[in-house]
Amino acid sequence: DTAVSQTPKYLVTQMGNDKSIKCEQNLGHDTMYWYKQDSKKFLKIMFSYNNKELIINETVPNRFSPKSPDKAHLNLHINSLELGDSAVYFCASSQELRAGELFFGEGSRLTVL
Amino acid sequence: GEDVEQSLFLSVREGDSSVINCTYTDSSSTYLYWYKQEPGAGLQLLTYIFSNMDMKQDQRLTVLLNKKDKHLSLRIADTQTGDSAIYFCAEARYYGGATNKLIFGTGTLLAVQP
Numbered sequence: 001d002t003a004v005s006q007t008p009k010y011l012v013t014q015m016g017n018d019k020s021i022k023c024e025q026n027l028g029h030d031t032m033y034w035y036k037q038d039s040k041k042f043l044k045i046m047f048s049y050n051n052k053e054l055i056i057n058e059t060v061p062n063r064f065s066p067k068s069p070d071k072a073h074l075n076l077h078i079n080s081l082e083l084g085d086s087a088v089y090f091c092a093s094s095q096e097l098r099a100g101e102l103f104f105g106e107g108s109r110l111t112v113l
Numbered sequence: 114g115e116d117v118e119q120s121l122f123l124s125v126r127e128g129d130s131s132v133i134n135c136t137y138t139d140s141s142s143t144y145l146y147w148y149k150q151e152p153g154a155g156l157q158l159l160t161y162i163f164s165n166m167d168m169k170q171d172q173r174l175t176v177l178l179n180k181k182d183k184h185l186s187l188r189i190a191d192t193q194t195g196d197s198a199i200y201f202c203a204e205a206r207y208y209g210g211a212t213n214k215l216i217f218g219t220g221t222l223l224a225v226q227p
Contacts, residue, residue: 004155008177010157014192040218040219041219041220041222042219042220043148043156043201043217043220044217045215045216045225048212050212050216055208055210055212056208056212056214070159072122090155090156092155092156097204097212097213098212099214100144100146100161100205100215101146101158101161102156102158102215104155104157106116106153106155107153107154107155107156
């Protein structure tokens, strides 16, 4: 029974398209995150939500819009995709805001052509 | 700077000890973490250390913390081929209000030769 699940696992699309990645956690956690991992494996936080409220919003282009319909779900919508958006996007969750133990999904590999 | 630095690559033989090093930046970080990423998977927490400790041992894993130098290390005893992965250190950096954010290091690829 997967704790943090993301779909799709792979996404290949053309520049300029709009795409979404969905994330769900069944751990009962209050906080969810999106991280981006680039081709050099650098991992950087993009957003965090706590009980559906946006808490962390790093310097991310406006083309990226997270949405949390409830505390078990955090989706990421990306408009007008660019080549530089190609990366692996990881969803994660933690029990609370200050927790350092994050539970990660398996990642969604986005390739923009 | 903001970066949490690690060496890129470490190669060891099966049965040897591995030592992965990390230099972090925020002296006020209360917890420091080690995560493991296997190929094609997400990160998984291995262990953590509270900032008022110098050392923590957890089975084959030993974490050493030098607060003065902001240096963290992870020692894996009797390294096995299944330990081959990327290892990330992370510091919990205060963000604001009641929030920390985890800043991950640059990652160290550990290759274990049979």
